[in-house]
Amino acid sequence: GENVEQHPSTLSVQEGDSAVIKCTYSDSASNYFPWYKQELGKGPQLIIDIRSNVGEKKDQRIAVTLNKTAKHFSLHITETQPEDSAVYFCAARPNRLAFGKGNQVVVIP
């Protein structure tokens, strides 16, 4: 089955700086790549996703890039704010979603 790995496990950034989280996947048949944000005490929420026919997608301060050849995709958060502090999960699917282990992002005011 699909195997998704995330790096780094913890990321600390100064407020206003950019944060980048990278994920790699193993199954070349994967065609859908969502990112989830989990705030303290809440369930994971979908924040952005990308499909395999697109290389990049943006939504305000967040963007996702996909490199199918290298089988990796990344989440970019620009102008980070304290409310961006959360655990972020990447996932990939050819059929069933496989989740990465999560990244703790800490934005330092």
Place this chain on the structure above:
Amino acid sequence: DTAVSQTPKYLVTQMGNDKSIKCEQNLGHDTMYWYKQDSKKFLKIMFSYNNKELIINETVPNRFSPKSPDKAHLNLHINSLELGDSAVYFCASSQITANYGYTFGSGTRLTVV
């Protein structure tokens, strides 16, 4: 209107007890899931039902028994609770034929003492 709702939000119980967690979704999805999240935040799939039929049954102790009375509900019953069952349990739903992500509930924090 909550899309995926779980009850209860918190559950504290003694070892050996039997407890249930309920989940309901109003998104019209045909597939529902149970995930376990441990202290390291790893999301581990436990079960999945599609139109009331069990389609994913990971390596989970048989003390855990899911039940889906209809495609909008998926409950989780746990017998003989153990300390290691303490975790946050998330319900999620999706439309299996659509290439979209899952919608998660807000979780049930189970503490076994």
